[in-house]
Amino acid sequence: KAGVTQTPRYLIKTRGQQVTLSCSPISGHRSVSWYQQTPGQGLQFLFEYFSETQRNKGNFPGRFSGRQFSNSRSEMNVSTLELGDSALYLCASSSLAVYTDTQYFGPGTRLTVL
Amino acid sequence: KNEVEQSPQNLTAQEGEFITINCSYSVGISALHWLQQHPGGGIVSLFMLSSGKKKHGRLIATINIQEKHSSLHITASHPRDSAVYICAVLIQGAQKLVFGQGTRLTINP
Numbered sequence: 249k250a251g252v253t254q255t256p257r258y259l260i261k262t263r264g265q266q267v268t269l270s271c272s273p274i275s276g277h278r279s280v281s282w283y284q285q286t287p288g289q290g291l292q293f294l295f296e297y298f299s300e301t302q303r304n305k306g307n308f309p310g311r312f313s314g315r316q317f318s319n320s321r322s323e324m325n326v327s328t329l330e331l332g333d334s335a336l337y338l339c340a341s342s343s344l345a346v347y348t349d350t351q352y353f354g355p356g357t358r359l360t361v362l
Numbered sequence: 363k364n365e366v367e368q369s370p371q372n373l374t375a376q377e378g379e380f381i382t383i384n385c386s387y388s389v390g391i392s393a394l395h396w397l398q399q400h401p402g403g404g405i406v407s408l409f410m411l412s413s414g415k416k417k418h419g420r421l422i423a424t425i426n427i428q429e430k431h432s433s434l435h436i437t438a439s440h441p442r443d444s445a446v447y448i449c450a451v452l453i454q455g456a457q458k459l460v461f462g463q464g465t466r467l468t469i470n471p
Contacts, residue, residue: 281459285403290448290461293460304458340405350407351407352407353404353407355404356403356404358403
C-alpha cells in the first residue's frame with residue numbers, strides 16, 4: 249500500500265498570498281488530520297476530517313481552512329499569509345473514526361513565507 | 363503550563379545504553395501516542411496506549427493512567443535511534459491530539 253503523500257513538498261510564498269496544500273491518505277483511510285510544526289510551538293493540531301466532514305478544529309484563526317473530497321483526499325488552505333505561518337505542515341491518515349487508531353503521517357510540506 | 367510535558371528535552375547517550383523518555387500530562391485522556399521524528403521531518407507512529415505496556419522490538423512503552431505518566435524505553439540503543447521522540451495525548455471527549463515539545467535523542471557510536 250502506498251503511504252500518505254503530500255504535495256507540494258516545498259513552497260515559498262510572500263505575505264498576503266494564499267496557499268493550498270494537498271494530502272492523499274492511505275487507500276481505505278477515511279480520517280485525515282492536519283498539523284502545523286514550528287520550532288517555537290512544536291506540533292499543533294489544525295483540524296481533522298472524516299468522510300468529508302470536519303469533526304474538530306484546533307485553536308487557529310479562520311485563515312486556516314480545509315476540506316475533504318469523496319475520495320478522502322484533503323486540502324488545506326491558508327489565506328492572507330503571515331510570516332508566522334512559515335512551518336512544516338503535516339497530514340496524517342487513519343482508518344477509524346477516532347484517534348485511538350494509529351496515525352500514518354505524510355512527509356510534510358515545508359512552507360516558507362517571505 | 364503545557365498540558366503535556368516531556369523530559370528530558372535533550373538526551374545524549376552512548377550506543378548500547380538503556381534510554382528512558384518521560385511524558386506527563388495534566389488532562390484526562392483517552393489514549394497516548396509515542397511518535398518518532400527523524401531529521402527531514404518524517405514522523406512514524408511508534409505506539410498507541412490506553413493502559414498498561416506495549417513492546418515492539420527494542421522499544422517499550424508504559425502508561426500509568428492514575429499518575430498521568432508514560433515512559434518510552436529503548437533497550438540496547440543504537441545510533442539509528444537518534445531522532446526526536448514526541449508524546450501526544452488524545453484529550454478525553456475531544457477528537458484532537460495535544461503534543462509534547464519532544465525529546466531530542468542522540469546516540470553516539
